[in-house]
Amino acid sequence: MLLINCPYCGERPELEFVHGGQAHIARPGNPAECSDQQWADYLYRRDNIKGVHAERWRHTHGCGRFFNALRDTTSDLFLATYKVGERPPAQSQQKRATA
Amino acid sequence: MSQGLRTSSGGRINRARAVRFTFDGRELSGFEGDTLASALLANGVHLVGRSFKYHRPRGLLTAGAEEPNALVAIRRDAARVTPNLRATEVELYEGLEAHSQNRWPSLKFDAGAINSLLSPFIPAGFYYKTFMWPRRAWHRLYEPRIRAAAGLGLAPEHPDPDSYSNRFAHCDVLVVGAGPAGLAAAQTAAASGARVILCDEQPELGGSLLGEADPGASLGENGRDWLTGTIRALLANPRVTVLTRTTAFGYFPHNLIGLEQRLSEHLAQPDPRQPRERQWQVRARQVVLATGAIERPLVFPGNDRPGVMLAGAVRTYLNRYGVLAGRRAVLVTTHDEAYRSALDLRRAGAAVTIVDARESASGELAEVARTAGLTVHTGTTVIGTHGRLRVKSVRIQRLDAQGRAQGAPERIDCDLVLMSGGYTPSVHLFSQSRGKVAWSEALQAFLPGESPEKVRCAGACRGVFSAAAARRDGESAAALAARDCGHAVNIAIGEPQPVQGAGAAAPGDLPQPGGNPPAKAFVDWQNDVTSRDLLLAAREGFRSIEHVKRYTTTGMATDQGKTSNLNALAIVARQLGKSIPEVGLTTFRMPYTPVTFGSFAGYTRGELFDPIRTTPIHDWAARQGAVFEDVGLWKRARYFPRNGESMHAAVARECEAVRRGCGLFDASTLGKIEVVGKDAVTFMNRLYVNGWTNLAVGRCRYGILLRDDGFIYDDGVVARIAEDRFHVTTTTGGAARVLAMMEDFLQTEWPDLSVWLTSTSEQWSVIALQGPRARQVLEGLVEGVDLSSTALPHMGVAPGKICGVPMRLFRVSFTGELGFEINVPADYGLAVWEAIHAAGEPHGITPYGTESMHVLRAEKGFIIVGQDTDGTVTPDDAGLAWAIGKQKPDFVGKRALERPAMHSPERKQLVGLLTAQPHVVLMEGAQIVADARAIPPSRPIGHVTSSYYSATLGRSIALALVRAGRSRMGQTLYVPMPDGALAVQVTSPVFYDPKGSRLDA
Incomplete structure (x- = not known):
């Protein structure tokens, strides 16, 4: 069970959270202008990263807020959590893990 | 009882407290502080089990958690039988009842031991090679036999009574x-x-x-x-x-x-x-x-006989439990540390011969052993052992300078063999x-x-x-x-201690004459895997240690190869001509030792298995004798049988009451979300397919929510309570996920919108009053609401009071009849329900349950999301395209609905089905084919989603998703069943009052 640092509440066990898939996938602003392929990519295509992955979590059984996290999928260690709308913090470890 | 092998003094047992126990019915005695294993050994019992595959007699190998042989069942009563416990870990208590396993009829004479004679014919992978044909024999013959022979202990016969x-x-x-x-x-x-x-x-x-x-x-x-x-x-x-x-x-x-x-x-x-x-x-x-x-066994022929034990285990039995496991011992080893066991045994009075496979043994302990007068055969291997139920002798042979077994074999009589291949x-x-x-x-x-x-x-x-x-x-x-972790440490932190070589020895098997792989040189005791099995696997082309493990089952027993994995790895590596790290370890997985299911379940058993959600009206329904069904975590009244009625009779009566008089239904489990804020209407427009801008305050609308892939996710009536306030209802099961989806879009896609979302599912009790007499029942109870059709038409909403309690009154119908849904604060739910029930008695008011609700809505062709839809159904498929707001530039799912596949005329569409025989009720989930004579496997064109007997119509009805269904009106299709295909006619999904005139009755 992971320990996750909610940016609003602090460290809490994974039981309180729901995983929300890959982060930083914005819904296209004008879907009507998307081609079928672009829309399918938005709906279905996700990265399957070995290394540092930006992903969404929601503190469902806590503050209820969505936030983003950088997690190393090889070690399960969280490098950072940050609020919706913020850029992922620069991580020196990120380079190492994805290299 | 005599404890013949017990020493006269020493050990950590309490010799003042004798403890009686039984093993396979035999009464024995040990001491407080004993394990079952040490007490058995003290009584001279070396034979404690039979091996899994060959049913070979087996004795204690170890003194700890790594024990592969001594698996026993401990029985307290019929419900408290714990199989596959390691006797080395079972603490002795007064009256302990232990049973050996995997033997019939008895431990000393086991009919299954025939497998041992057959062993040349049942090598590794035997199952995979043999039971391939004839194919039909698998189900009748092979599988039942293999299943009967498989497994070790027996499970208890009763549920576990312990907590x-x-x-x-x-x-x-x-x-x-x-x-x-x-x-x-x-x-x-x-x-x-x-x-x-x-x-x-x-x-x-x-x-x-x-x-x-x-x-x-x-x-x-x-x-x-x-x-x-x-x-x-x-x-x-x-x-x-x-x-x-x-x-x-x-x-x-x-x-x-x-x-x-x-x-x-x-x-x-x-x-x-x-x-x-x-x-x-x-x-x-x-x-x-x-x-x-964990000490490693040595691999040599006959290393599994009772009386062949790990050297450290023998030492533990002696020093900790005061049990001398034998009087004439042979120690077989490849390193110095094991000499300690020989020296301790010697001190306790046993004769010990040491067989050391190394060319020379010159360490300190070896010198001590020689000084103490022990015979040490260096450069010597073991080529076999004898003794049926207990080891009687070992055969040894000299190794030459190249490490090959040479010269005349020699025999040493003994009653105990200690072995140690390092740690x-x-x-x-x-x-x-x-x-x-x-x-x-x-x-x-x-x-x-x-x-x-x-x-x-x-x-x-x-x-x-x-x-x-x-x-x-x-x-x-x-x-x-x-x-x-931030604590001041007073001692000087030293460098980590260097690893030390004492006890280091190469894993693998001992050299054998002619270099042939010997028979019955066991690597994995519990799963009966020999070095020959491993060599066979390597010869047959298995290269990965993970594959060798699965093919031979080495390391896959309940001990997970604690004593065997490294030896197996070394033998495979040598055969493949690779180094041990090149071949690599198999994965370690939890649990280290077996853990009971009970401990994982913990408190979550029976009533505590899952939370139970009940409505404020639940106890009333229970007093009326309602039969409940589980809907998610909710308990919902399914029907209210009177005087021993069947469900069929009760549902027919309840439906008739709703169609002719009035019925009362507890709809409190409906999901409810309050959407509030100056941007509430924008939010609803972006989320639901419907147009909300024109929905007037005091009106409600049937809303459909899609996922962004265009498929129906949820539905429910949405009321506009004020310009900036919507009362959204969801399906009972969908409440949490709809709120989560709303939060997701609000927080991450549209954080600029000023909207608050609040779950109000448990704040409102919802009482559905349905039927032509509903208005008459309600009239005397409400204040501040004009119930007339002009003031409160179908799909109208009005605030007001009922029985003095604040209320949101919805004029809505999931039955097709004139109907109201009365929302009151949950704390008043029961009181209002009882008041309505009392007021309705002169009108024959009848409480009805979810089963009748299902029949009534199916008669009207109203879908249930999750029953008539399955995550691949668009609004158009369900006949609900009319609900989509055509003027909206975007809503969740809109773009996906424009994909060509979503407009294919071949999509499955919701239709009604009428069986040729009116009293036959189709099975929900049954497949539908176009041709009754089609020979399976033929491609179904759809399936039945809802099916009931409708007392109102005097016949069965069904809803179905059928390929190009709306173009098949009037066609005859078939539902294949074991007794033959049932003919059905495709119809409109609305079976009753298609014009909807009864809504304004």
Whole structure:
């Protein structure tokens, strides 16, 4: 069970959270202008990263807020959590893990 | 009872307290402090089990958790039978009843032993090669026979009557293992002020020291005082939690460790009110693993006879339990440390011959042994053993300079064989932490390397074998751990102790004459895997150790290869011409030793298995004799049988009441979300398919929610309570996920919108009053609402009061009749329900349940999301395209609905089905085909989603999703059933009152 640092509440066990898939996938602003392929990519295509992955979590059984996290999928260690709308913090470890 | 092999003194048993027990019905006696294994051995019982495949007689191999042979069932009563327990871990108690396993009719004469004679014909992979044909024999013959022969113990016949506890705990430093390294680690961490949990699988602290004649002596300077002082200090320290009889069975991410604490297994009369086991989930800031090492057997022919034991185990039985396992012993070894066992046996009066496969033995212990007069055969291998139920002799042969067995074999008579092929550090938990292990050529062992977790290893589990060095290693590890969680450490943090070579020996098998793989040289005792099986697998082309493991089943038994894995690996590596690290280890998985299902279940059994949600009207319904059904976590009244009615009769009566008079339905479980804010209408427009801008305050609308892939996710009536306030209802099961989806879009896609979302599902009780007389029933109860059709038409909403209670009154209908849904604060739900029920009595008001609700809505063709839809249904498929707001530039799912596949005329569409025989009710989920004579496998064109008997219509009705269904109106299709295909006619899904005139009755 992971320990996750909610940016609003602090460290809490994974039981309180729901995983929300890959982060930083914005819904296209004008879907009507998307081609079928672009829309399918938005709906279905996700990265399957070995290394540092930006992903969404929601503190469902806590503050209820969505936030983003950088997690190393090889070690399960969280490098950072940050609020919706913020850029992922620069991580020196990120380079190492994805290299 | 005579305990013939018991020594006259010594050991940690209480000789003043005799304990009686039975083994396979035989009455025996041991002492307090014995394990079942040590007590059996004291009584001269070497034969304790039969092996899994060949049913070979087997004795105790070890004295600990790694035991592969001595699996027993412990029986307290018919419900308390625990199979597959290791006798080496079962603590003796008065009246203990133990049974051997995997034998018939008896342990000494086992008919299954015929497999041993057949062994040349049943090598590794036998099952895969033999039972391939004839194919039809698999189900009738092979599988039942194999199943009957498979498995070890028997499960109890009754449900488990005991209770199991769970708890969470936090600490600074968790120390696993209370041997010299673990004790020192716990003491050092505690001295720094850290909160410490120390756990050990044994009933007593001390670990490997418990097997020493003088436990403190091996610890170096002031060892004895240190040992007693440390244990006393740890037990007295309130910041230290000491858990004995507690196995750390799993290492989970972020330093969460699972501990299994056995609370009552060792008691003669456990208190039935107390839990039997407690499972701990410990979140530790730092972990110190001091899990020790496991002695490795040697692989030679006949190494599995009762009386062939690990050298360290023999020593433990002698020193800890006062049991001399034999009087004429042969020690077979490849390293010096094992000589200690020979010396201890000699001191206890046994004759010992040493067979050492090394060319020479010149270490200190070897010299001591020679000085003591023990015969040492160096450069010698063992080529066989004799004895049916107990070993009687070994045959040995000299090795030449090239390590080949040469010369005349020699026979040594004996009643005990000790073997030791070195020590395997227990890296199980470390490896579970995703720690990488590295091969040490010097130690001939895999040692812990880097782990992503905050974990350190100390003592024998990282190759520091001597007790004194392990103690210092534990201190260093704990000092670093305490420092890393912010505690001041008073002792100088030394360098980690260097690993030490004593006890290092190459794994693998002993050389045999002619270089032939010998028969019956066992590698894995529990699964009966021999070195020959491993060589066969390599010859047959298996290269990966993971494949060899699965093909031969080595390491796959309940002991998970604790004694066997490294030997198997070495034998395979040699055959493949590779080094051991090149071949690599198989994965260590939890649990370290088997853990009961009861402990995982903990409190979540029976009523506590899942939360139960009930509405405020639940108790009333129960008093009326309602039959309930589970809908998610909710209990919903399904029907209200009167005077022993069947469900069929009750539903017919309830439906008739709604169609002709009035019915009362508890709809409180509906999901409800209050959407509030100046941007509420924008939010609703973006989310739901419908247009909301034009929905007037005081009106409601049937809303459909899609996912962005265009498929129906949820539906429900949405009311506009004020310009900036919507009362959204969802399906009962969908409430939580709809709110989550709303929150997701609001927080992450449209954070600029000013909207608040609040779950109000449990704040409102919802009472549905449906039927032509509903208005008459309600009239006398409400204040401030004009119930007339002009003032409150269908799909109107009005605030008001009922029985003096604030209310949101919806004029809506899920039955097709005139209907109201009365929302009142949940605390008043029951009172209002009872008042309506009383007011309705002159009108024949009838409470109805979900089954009638389903029939009534199906008669009207109203869908249930999740029953008539399945995540691949668009609004148009369900006949609901009219609900979509055509003017809206976007809503969730809109873009996906424009994809060509969504407009294919071949899509499955919702239709009605009428069976040719009106009283036949189709099975929900049944497939539909176009041609009754189609020979399976033919492609179905759809399936039945809802099917009921409609008393109103006097016939069965069904809803179905059928390919191009709306173009098939009037066609005859077929529903194939085991007794033949049923003819059905495709119709509109609206069976009753298609014009909807009854809504304004």
